[in-house]
Amino acid sequence: MTLTTRAAALLLLGVVPVVLRPAGSTLWAWLLLWVLAVGADLLLAAAPGGLRLTREGADQVRLGERASTSLVVENTGRRRARGLLRDGWPPSAGATPARHPLDVPPGERRRVTTALVPTRRGDRAADRVTVRLLGPLRLAARQRSVEVPGRLRVLHPFPSRRHLPSRLAVLRQLDGRAAVRVRGQGTEFDSLRDYVDGDDVRSIDWRATARRRDLVVRTWQPEQHRRIVVVVDTGRTSAGRVDDAPRLDAAMDAALLLTALAGHARDRVQVLAGDRAVRARITGSDRATLLHDVISTLAPVDPQVVETDWSVLAAEVARSSHRSLVVLLTPLEPAAVEEGLLPVLPALVAHHRVVVASVSDPALARMRTARDGSEQVWAAAAAERTTALREAAAGALGRLGVDVLDAPPDELPVRLADHYLALKRQGLL
Amino acid sequence: MTAPAPTAAPEATRSPASGASPSAVRRVRGVALWVVAVVLGGVLIALAAGSSPPDDYLHPDGTGQGGTRALVEVLRDQGIDVEVAGTAQEAIDAAGDGSGTTVVVGNSSLLGSTAARRLLASTRGADRVVFLDGAPDVLPELDLGVTATRSGDEVSAADCRVPWVQDGDTVARWSWVFGPSGDRLPAGSVGCYPAAPDGPGSPRLWAAVDLPASPAHAPVTLVGFPDAATNRFVTEADHAGLVVRLLGASPRLVWYHPTADDLTENPTPADEGAVWPSWLGLVVWLGALAFLAFAVARGRRLGRLVPEPLPVVVRATETTESRAELYRAARADARAAAVLRHATRTRLAARLGLPPGGGLPELVAAVSDATGVPATELDALLRDAPPQDEAALVRTAQQLAHLEEKVRTP
Numbered sequence: 001m002t003l004t005t006r007a008a009a010l011l012l013l014g015v016v017p018v019v020l021r022p023a024g025s026t027l028w029a030w031l032l033l034w035v036l037a038v039g040a041d042l043l044l045a046a047a048p049g050g051l052r053l054t055r056e057g058a059d060q061v062r063l064g065e066r067a068s069t070s071l072v073v074e075n076t077g078r079r080r081a082r083g084l085l086r087d088g089w090p091p092s093a094g095a096t097p098a099r100h101p102l103d104v105p106p107g108e109r110r111r112v113t114t115a116l117v118p119t120r121r122g123d124r125a126a127d128r129v130t131v132r133l134l135g136p137l138r139l140a141a142r143q144r145s146v147e148v149p150g151r152l153r154v155l156h157p158f159p160s161r162r163h164l165p166s167r168l169a170v171l172r173q174l175d176g177r178a179a180v181r182v183r184g185q186g187t188e189f190d191s192l193r194d195y196v197d198g199d200d201v202r203s204i205d206w207r208a209t210a211r212r213r214d215l216v217v218r219t220w221q222p223e224q225h226r227r228i229v230v231v232v233d234t235g236r237t238s239a240g241r242v243d244d245a246p247r248l249d250a251a252m253d254a255a256l257l258l259t260a261l262a263g264h265a266r267d268r269v270q271v272l273a274g275d276r277a278v279r280a281r282i283t284g285s286d287r288a289t290l291l292h293d294v295i296s297t298l299a300p301v302d303p304q305v306v307e308t309d310w311s312v313l314a315a316e317v318a319r320s321s322h323r324s325l326v327v328l329l330t331p332l333e334p335a336a337v338e339e340g341l342l343p344v345l346p347a348l349v350a351h352h353r354v355v356v357a358s359v360s361d362p363a364l365a366r367m368r369t370a371r372d373g374s375e376q377v378w379a380a381a382a383a384e385r386t387t388a389l390r391e392a393a394a395g396a397l398g399r400l401g402v403d404v405l406d407a408p409p410d411e412l413p414v415r416l417a418d419h420y421l422a423l424k425r426q427g428l429l
Numbered sequence: 430m431t432a433p434a435p436t437a438a439p440e441a442t443r444s445p446a447s448g449a450s451p452s453a454v455r456r457v458r459g460v461a462l463w464v465v466a467v468v469l470g471g472v473l474i475a476l477a478a479g480s481s482p483p484d485d486y487l488h489p490d491g492t493g494q495g496g497t498r499a500l501v502e503v504l505r506d507q508g509i510d511v512e513v514a515g516t517a518q519e520a521i522d523a524a525g526d527g528s529g530t531t532v533v534v535g536n537s538s539l540l541g542s543t544a545a546r547r548l549l550a551s552t553r554g555a556d557r558v559v560f561l562d563g564a565p566d567v568l569p570e571l572d573l574g575v576t577a578t579r580s581g582d583e584v585s586a587a588d589c590r591v592p593w594v595q596d597g598d599t600v601a602r603w604s605w606v607f608g609p610s611g612d613r614l615p616a617g618s619v620g621c622y623p624a625a626p627d628g629p630g631s632p633r634l635w636a637a638v639d640l641p642a643s644p645a646h647a648p649v650t651l652v653g654f655p656d657a658a659t660n661r662f663v664t665e666a667d668h669a670g671l672v673v674r675l676l677g678a679s680p681r682l683v684w685y686h687p688t689a690d691d692l693t694e695n696p697t698p699a700d701e702g703a704v705w706p707s708w709l710g711l712v713v714w715l716g717a718l719a720f721l722a723f724a725v726a727r728g729r730r731l732g733r734l735v736p737e738p739l740p741v742v743v744r745a746t747e748t749t750e751s752r753a754e755l756y757r758a759a760r761a762d763a764r765a766a767a768v769l770r771h772a773t774r775t776r777l778a779a780r781l782g783l784p785p786g787g788g789l790p791e792l793v794a795a796v797s798d799a800t801g802v803p804a805t806e807l808d809a810l811l812r813d814a815p816p817q818d819e820a821a822l823v824r825t826a827q828q829l830a831h832l833e834e835k836v837r838t839p
Contacts, residue, residue: 002725002726002729003722003725003726003729004726005723005726005727007722007726008719008720008722008723008726009719011715011718011719011722012715012716012719014715014719015712015715015716018708018711018712018715019708019712022706022707022708022711023711024711026711027711027714027715030715031718084731086731086732088732088733088735089735090735090736090737090738091735091737092737099731120740127732127733127735128732128733129732130731130732130733132731143729143731145732145733239740239741239743240743240744240745240747241742241743241744241745242745246740246741247745302740302741303740303741305741331745361745361746363745363746364746364749367746367749367753368772369830371823371826371827371830373823374757374819374820374822374823375757377765377769377822377823377826377827378753378754378756378757378765379749379750379753380769380826381753381756381764381765381766381768381769381826382749382750382752382753382756383749383753384768384769384771384772385752385768386748386749386752387772388768388771388772388775
């Protein structure tokens with residue numbers, strides 16, 4: 001139960017009789033009257049247990065967009081249910097309004113809709129729904145909280161998807177479907193067709209032409225069904241914030257763009273995320289739902305404050321003996337790279353083509369170039385040192401035969417996609 | 430984050446094993462000094478406050494215009510033992526059984542009726558009780574049969590026979606005149622310095638009244654001209670003779686000067702009902718209960734708080750910033766300059782197409798060709814040499830940035 005401010009005001013109204021008849025008995029009589037009124041109101045209020053609550057609405061939303069969740073309130077009691085309802089969500093779910101007015105006549109049902117504008121990626125579980133039902137005098141209310149399960153999965157916003165159309169155009173050029181055809185390494189024989197003006201005369205298949213009376217050309221298509229493994233590092237180094245978002249989010253952005261592109265190129269994509277253990281694993285068996293599966297599975301993955309165990313992740317990659325393109329999305333932190341990644345790389349490089357893609361920090365470049373006053377010069381020296389160490393780590397990786405990409409968050413997805421296309425064009429997959 | 434002062438550093442590192450570190454000793458010493466300062470200051474303030482003479486009206490130690498120090502000194506010169514009391518209890522204790530003692534009530538502004546009644550009842554054995562300023566506020570409650578009114582009229586000559594008034598004694602200033610509360614003064618009373626009655630048929634008024642002893646009190650004298658005892662006016666007219674004869678009649682004089690403490694020690698029961706309305710207490714109770722109900726109403730949450738698992742927040746540049754802080758704290762000028770030079774050399778070499786591990790002379794020559802800057806100047810800038818101080822480091826850093834800019838945009 002709970003009181004309302006109206007009950008307090010009613011109690012204060014007792015000043016009038018007390019002033020008119022200043023005696024202790026007046027006070028006691030007023031208090032008795034008040035208690036009776038509040039008690040009667042409480043008895044006449046509808047029972048919260050008589051409300052049946054069911055949840056409807058979206059179960060996933062892309063970060064930055066708006067979703068809504070509804071509660072259908074059915075009054076199975078005999079009294080009119082009037083009062084307040086609160087649908088409890090964690091603060092980062094961005095639920096508005098915080099409380100809803102409620103008025104459900106007996107036997108009827110009403111829908112209460114809460115808008116959700118989440119501020120962070122991940123899963124948000126609904127907390128309890130609290131109902132406060134007022135009595136007819138609105139002096140007192142009965143209150144109860146019940147669990148109405150609900151979950152909203154906030155997906156990665158995937159901002160780099162705007163680069164997808166241009167990269168798909170490049171992919172179509174590689175593919176035989178576009179006007180320009182490329183023959184050479186990395187392509188495989190596709191089919192024979194009639195010569196049309198503009199075709200490269202070098203692609204005429206003379207043997208087939210001899211069999212028929214028209215000119216016949218061979219068409220080529222890029223290699224397909226290559227295996228691509230994207231490993232997203234969720235260890236401590238991925239927790240660092242670059243421009244107000246953790247490095248992990250930028251790494252996921254790059255992983256998603258590569259997944260989308262490689263899916264269109266009919267390559268088999270596998271995405272892994274993990275640190276000391278594998279946190280997420282998506283095997284692209286179904287090309288149609290691949291991208292959605294990856295976005296959805298990566299959504300609840302958060303950075304962990306542990307050192308990444310690369311031997312676990314490398315063992316996961318090495319499960320298949322097929323030659324693959326292995327993309328490691330991990331920051332180029334010199335200490336972490338030297339102690340964790342370098343030891344496992346030789347075995348990987350021996351069997352696969354390995355690319356390390358790292359999210360660099362634009363703030364580091366700003367620190368490096370700002371040199372007004374001693375404070376900034378100390379910072380510049382430290383930034384130069386950090387840059388030199390990163391370059392040394394990148395050099396060490398390069399000597400092992402690993403391709404290293406180091407780019408700011410908004411550039412990394414494009415750089416990685418372009419690198420993939422370049423590899424595909426050269427048939428290095 | 431502040432770097433420890435260079436002088437403190439060796440001291441702190443010398444005795445890490447001993448229990449009390451120097452900083453703790455210094456802190457304790459500081460606290461002790463503060464305590465001593467506060468105590469000394471308090472004592473000084475107390476002394477200063479206690480040493481100033483009171484400037485209350487009719488205070489026996491008052492040396493101002495309204496004080497009566499002059500009169501008290503004269504009485505002491507006459508061999509009279511003057512004692513000062515601040516509360517009724519002190520006055521009663523000082524008066525003892527009362528024989529050979531005159532009790533005088535000076536300033537009555539802080540005299541409560543309870544205190545006045547206690548004084549009268551406890552000093553029945555005294556030679557005389559004098560109300561030097563007439564005590565007009567409490568007079569109606571003492572049942573002496575006398576009331577006081579403020580007077581601006583003339584009073585005539587003494588016209589009475591009491592021991593302390595001599596024929597022809599005149600009074601220059603008066604504040605109050607006394608009249609009977611009934612038709613006439615109590616039997617045996619003597620009025621001096623008559624004033625004009627308020628109207629025809631009204632009882633007579635006097636500026637001083639002597640009341641005889643009764644079972645309830647010792648002989649009482651009400652004086653309506655308190656100014657006569659003050660330092661300023663005691664020398665006017667016949668004031669001095671009058672008050673000295675009045676107060677010097679007994680070998681002991683207890684001067685009762687009521688204080689605020691006296692008022693709280695002797696509360697007047699009738700006061701309370703008069704100030705607060707009778708319903709106030711009940712309304713306060715009701716208000717408190719209503720406030721409680723309001724607090725309950727507002728304090729009840731609509732459902733529990735929902736916990737939020739918060740993500741790790743680490744800025745990616747944090748290690749770099751800490752490295753800068755370390756450089757600064759250690760004053761690693763040489764190291765910072767070497768790092769900056771190395772970075773610039775690496776970038777310049779890459780820019781000008783030189784092999785990464787090339788020597789300095791080749792680089793200097795290439796840069797000189799590209800920018801036209803003399804080779805000696807470039808050599809001094811790019812060759813590793815520790816800067817003299819922080820300012821030199823800043824200068825070097827800016828020159829390096831400038832050089833890179835020049836190579837980038839020739």
